[in-house]
Amino acid sequence: MSRIQAPPDEAQGNLTDRLLAGLPAEAVLIDPDVTASYANDMASFCPSGAPAVVVLPRTVEQVQHVMRTATELRVPVVPQGARTGLSGAANASEGCIVLSLTKMDRILEINPVDRIAVVEPGVINAALSRAVNEHGLYYPPDPSSWEMCTIGGNIGTASGGLCCVKYGVTAEYVLGLDVVLADGRLMSTGRRTAKGVAGYDMTRLFVGSEGSLGIVVRAVLALKPQPPQQLVLAAEFASAAAACDAVCRIMKTEGRGALPQKGGGGRRAGGHVPSLLELMDRTTVKAVNDLAHMGLPETTEALLLVAFDTPDPAADLAAVGALCEAAGATQVVPADDAAESEMLLQGRRLSLTALEAVKGTTMIDDVCVPRSRLGEMLDGIEQIAGKYQLTIGVCAHAGDGNTHPTVCFDAGDADESRRARESFDEIMALGLRLGGTITGEHGVGVLKKEWLAREIGPVGVEMQRAVKQVFDPLGILNPGKLF
Amino acid sequence: MSRIQAPPDEAQGNLTDRLLAGLPAEAVLIDPDVTASYANDMASFCPSGAPAVVVLPRTVEQVQHVMRTATELRVPVVPQGARTGLSGAANASEGCIVLSLTKMDRILEINPVDRIAVVEPGVINAALSRAVNEHGLYYPPDPSSWEMCTIGGNIGTASGGLCCVKYGVTAEYVLGLDVVLADGRLMSTGRRTAKGVAGYDMTRLFVGSEGSLGIVVRAVLALKPQPPQQLVLAAEFASAAAACDAVCRIMKTEGRGALPQKGGGGRRAGGHVPSLLELMDRTTVKAVNDLAHMGLPETTEALLLVAFDTPDPAADLAAVGALCEAAGATQVVPADDAAESEMLLQGRRLSLTALEAVKGTTMIDDVCVPRSRLGEMLDGIEQIAGKYQLTIGVCAHAGDGNTHPTVCFDAGDADESRRARESFDEIMALGLRLGGTITGEHGVGVLKKEWLAREIGPVGVEMQRAVKQVFDPLGILNPGKLF
Numbered sequence: 014m015s016r017i018q019a020p021p022d023e024a025q026g027n028l029t030d031r032l033l034a035g036l037p038a039e040a041v042l043i044d045p046d047v048t049a050s051y052a053n054d055m056a057s058f059c060p061s062g063a064p065a066v067v068v069l070p071r072t073v074e075q076v077q078h079v080m081r082t083a084t085e086l087r088v089p090v091v092p093q094g095a096r097t098g099l100s101g102a103a104n105a106s107e108g109c110i111v112l113s114l115t116k117m118d119r120i121l122e123i124n125p126v127d128r129i130a131v132v133e134p135g136v137i138n139a140a141l142s143r144a145v146n147e148h149g150l151y152y153p154p155d156p157s158s159w160e161m162c163t164i165g166g167n168i169g170t171a172s173g174g175l176c177c178v179k180y181g182v183t184a185e186y187v188l189g190l191d192v193v194l195a196d197g198r199l200m201s202t203g204r205r206t207a208k209g210v211a212g213y214d215m216t217r218l219f220v221g222s223e224g225s226l227g228i229v230v231r232a233v234l235a236l237k238p239q240p241p242q243q244l245v246l247a248a249e250f251a252s253a254a255a256a257c258d259a260v261c262r263i264m265k266t267e268g269r270g271a272l273p274q275k276g277g278g279g280r281r282a283g284g285h286v287p288s289l290l291e292l293m294d295r296t297t298v299k300a301v302n303d304l305a306h307m308g309l310p311e312t313t314e315a316l317l318l319v320a321f322d323t324p325d326p327a328a329d330l331a332a333v334g335a336l337c338e339a340a341g342a343t344q345v346v347p348a349d350d351a352a353e354s355e356m357l358l359q360g361r362r363l364s365l366t367a368l369e370a371v372k373g374t375t376m377i378d379d380v381c382v383p384r385s386r387l388g389e390m391l392d393g394i395e396q397i398a399g400k401y402q403l404t405i406g407v408c409a410h411a412g413d414g415n416t417h418p419t420v421c422f423d424a425g426d427a428d429e430s431r432r433a434r435e436s437f438d439e440i441m442a443l444g445l446r447l448g449g450t451i452t453g454e455h456g457v458g459v460l461k462k463e464w465l466a467r468e469i470g471p472v473g474v475e476m477q478r479a480v481k482q483v484f485d486p487l488g489i490l491n492p493g494k495l496f
Numbered sequence: 497m498s499r500i501q502a503p504p505d506e507a508q509g510n511l512t513d514r515l516l517a518g519l520p521a522e523a524v525l526i527d528p529d530v531t532a533s534y535a536n537d538m539a540s541f542c543p544s545g546a547p548a549v550v551v552l553p554r555t556v557e558q559v560q561h562v563m564r565t566a567t568e569l570r571v572p573v574v575p576q577g578a579r580t581g582l583s584g585a586a587n588a589s590e591g592c593i594v595l596s597l598t599k600m601d602r603i604l605e606i607n608p609v610d611r612i613a614v615v616e617p618g619v620i621n622a623a624l625s626r627a628v629n630e631h632g633l634y635y636p637p638d639p640s641s642w643e644m645c646t647i648g649g650n651i652g653t654a655s656g657g658l659c660c661v662k663y664g665v666t667a668e669y670v671l672g673l674d675v676v677l678a679d680g681r682l683m684s685t686g687r688r689t690a691k692g693v694a695g696y697d698m699t700r701l702f703v704g705s706e707g708s709l710g711i712v713v714r715a716v717l718a719l720k721p722q723p724p725q726q727l728v729l730a731a732e733f734a735s736a737a738a739a740c741d742a743v744c745r746i747m748k749t750e751g752r753g754a755l756p757q758k759g760g761g762g763r764r765a766g767g768h769v770p771s772l773l774e775l776m777d778r779t780t781v782k783a784v785n786d787l788a789h790m791g792l793p794e795t796t797e798a799l800l801l802v803a804f805d806t807p808d809p810a811a812d813l814a815a816v817g818a819l820c821e822a823a824g825a826t827q828v829v830p831a832d833d834a835a836e837s838e839m840l841l842q843g844r845r846l847s848l849t850a851l852e853a854v855k856g857t858t859m860i861d862d863v864c865v866p867r868s869r870l871g872e873m874l875d876g877i878e879q880i881a882g883k884y885q886l887t888i889g890v891c892a893h894a895g896d897g898n899t900h901p902t903v904c905f906d907a908g909d910a911d912e913s914r915r916a917r918e919s920f921d922e923i924m925a926l927g928l929r930l931g932g933t934i935t936g937e938h939g940v941g942v943l944k945k946e947w948l949a950r951e952i953g954p955v956g957v958e959m960q961r962a963v964k965q966v967f968d969p970l971g972i973l974n975p976g977k978l979f
Binding site for chain 1 (some may be wrong): 518523525607608609610612613626630631632633653654656660661665667668677681682683684685687688689690691692693694695696697698700701703704705709720721722744747748749750751766767768769806807808864865866867868893897898931932933934935936937938939940944951952953955956960962963964965966967978
């Protein structure tokens with residue numbers, strides 16, 4: 014297309030010609046200005062290279078052609094969705110084929126009896142969510158980027174979201190996959206039935222594998238009936254510790270001694286199942302107010318947001334409100350309706366954007382600890398922020414113990430950038446000490462690959478590398494990621 | 497111990513001596529009368545060999561010693577739980593070490609804030625269920641054998657049960673594992689947090705791997721808050737087709753046009769989430785009556801059992817009862833309380849035992865189809881029973897589309913046995929034609945290994961074998977199973 018602008022060398026020409034043998038011209042981009050725009054996802058501090066070519070296949074056969082070509086020419090392939098990832102897993106490596114699945118964006122089937130959808134990988138999360146809603150169905154996984162991110166990307170990173178405390182992560186909704194292997198062969202995994210145990214669970218092996226084992230070209234997804242509209246409560250606390258105590262009181266189950274209260278739908282002293290349980294610290298609250306003038310309470314040290322999508326959410330919120338007060342909440346504000354609920358969530362949804370505005374750049378961490386250790390985690394993050402003299406805002410999927418400590422810094426300030434990077438590492442070390450993981454839902458990518466080995470140990474790394482070798486003996490699938 | 501009774505040959509002596517170097521004498525059984533009793537699980541038509549030795553370790557180190565010994569001497573190892581499996585996956589191979597995990601039966605931790613339990617593999621399912629109930633927690637997976645079977649066995653076969661239509665299978669409750677590899681090294685997988693995506697999902701690879709990849713010695717399990725007591729409804733139908741139509745009406749979600757009814761806790765026309773949705777055909781009902789004189793309605797062609805553990809189960813049952821009537825139910829009987837509910841379930845729980853009493857022997861199949869194809873599946877099974885002149889009783893986890901067609905035959909009648917075997921294969925072929933799987937929850941083992949290849953295809957088999965090779969390069973882990 015743009016050979017005059019950027020004459021490819023012989024290898025590039027060979028690669029492009031071979032790709033064009035099985036792809037239409039408009040699906041093969043080689044203009045360096047264009048291909049450069051595919052080099053990165055949304056992570057900070059993750060190096061990337063210049064792609065040799067970007068391909069945009071529309072069919073499974075075209076993906077197979079790309080992989081056969083890559084295998085023959087030994088060219089690395091970096092699969093991409095909407096590049097909203099936060100770990101550099103979709104970053105291009107030098108001279109690679111970027112394989113963008115965004116044009117394979119058809120919803121192939123929605124079945125309200127079997128409660129499944131069959132989709133291509135480029136379907137936008139929000140598009141699927143809306144389409145299944147029309148059938149009274151619900152696709153829970155809701156990463157912040159849900160209006161942009163693709164189902165294929167969600168599968169690659171095993172994405173989470175606000176819904177996870179009740180509904181779990183993407184992995185729990187993937188029943189079966191069609192995958193193009195490194196050599197271009199097609200493999201089907203899993204099933205379209207509610208249950209199935211025929212052989213090893215290869216489906217789950219691909220979920221979260223960050224494009225390093227094969228290219229997902231079709232997915233069978235499990236759906237749930239659409240729940241009632243959720244209702245939200247906001248609770249303010251004078252300390253992060255008190256807010257974390259409230260989280261524990263809400264989630265803790267009680268033994269036989271503590272009978273459920275009569276009426277109110279079987280609610281009990283604890284052991285609730287909220288549809289959302291989020292925390293914002295003072296730094297985050299202030300950042301949101303500065304950005305969007307939302308009038309959130311800036312004197313509070315921590316704001317909890319709790320929601321229920323149960324048959325009687327008001328009664329559940331009343332019970333949880335009482336638990337928040339017992340934990341020392343200074344104010345508890347239940348929403349009266351869906352509109353008020355949405356307003357309360359708006360602030361949470363803006364958190365990362367707002368924190369980015371504080372100093373221009375952020376490093377967003379994703380450490381998940383057992384929820385019983387959440388208080389220690391927040392306390393430790395505050396100490397790390399003090400030690401490195403940094404602004405670190407914390408928003409958290411508190412019900413899951415999944416924190417997103419977000420280091421706000423000026424990328425033009427070399428010393429502050431160094432401190433940001435060091436504090437980031439220290440936060441991960443803290444998470445591991447508390448029995449947690451370095452990544453709850455964002456993945457390893459480039460950003461955390463040194464840390465993966467610290468978490469899973471040498472035997473774990475050896476076995477994971479050996480599995481990678483099975484699927485990608487030439488090492489052409491998203492090289493330099495994960496390990 | 498019993499060397500006088502059964503003098504081991506040199507190899508046997510060498511193996512036994514080596515095992516005794518790291519295991520106490522009472523943990524090493526070599527009396528052939530004793531070891532022979534460990535040769536089989538509960539599957540019919542599955543060959544087994546005579547174990548050389550049965551070991552009963554109590555610690556992780558002892559398991560490591562067994563695996564190191566097996567690797568050095570190239571002796572196959574067959575891991576076993578309670579041997580209640582139905583696919584021959586725990587059957588001994590000739591000259592193997594049977595590695596029984598039944599003595600590693602400690603519950604190490606129950607945490608009501610993090611909602612997890614940490615257990616050894618030999619813990620009995622019912623023992624765990626009762627222990628967590630004391631903390632207001634619920635471990636859902638409930639295979640029929642739950643009073644006998646072990647958590648390790650449940651993990652090995654990815655067991656299901658009656659709860660799955662709402663709560664899913666064992667796989668969904670396994671967060672992390674400690675696994676002794678074939679060479680005796682210890683590997684930890686997964687996490688103890690609610691979420692985590694650090695590297696490939698090795699945990700799920702082990703769940704359902706039937707002991708062919710490593711020995712699970714510890715598991716971190718996810719728990720749920722104990723739901724309210726479920727209430728059961730029984731509905732009688734004049735045809736299996738009508739009962740299957742009712743299943744579809746209950747499970748089918750409705751679009752925006754069909755608003756939830758006001759009141760009654762957000763219940764709607766369809767899209768219900770029952771905690772149990774079971775089907776028994778006339779053959780099964782009659783067998784249960786013959787065995788236990790339960791007075792179930794023998795004139796009915798199909799009996800559906802539906803339960804809810806929601807805040808207001810009576811209202812949910814009323815809505816579902818109306819759907820059953822719309823599908824042609826001849827009678828709908830909701831239970832008034834927990835005791836009546838338990839009576840209704842009793843018949844279902846006795847089904848397999850009752851069918852076994854019909855002709856002395858049964859082959860229990862485990863074909864799962866999309867629930868929208870359940871009617872075709874039952875119709876096809878009836879035709880197969882007619883063609884082979886066999887009694888085939890069907891009980892099914894209807895909400896999951898998971899059928900257990902159970903061929904009743906006289907094992908002393910060679911012709912009937914042959915027809916039983918042929919009909920069994922034909923039922924699996926039918927399941928695959930309907931978009932189903934050859935095994936919803938019982939596993940592949942020895943019984944279905946020829947069928948696994950038909951389901952997952954040559955590429956699938958090749959990649960699964962390659963994964964097996966990574967973990968078990970010498971082929972000593974449960975050889976002859978799965979592939």
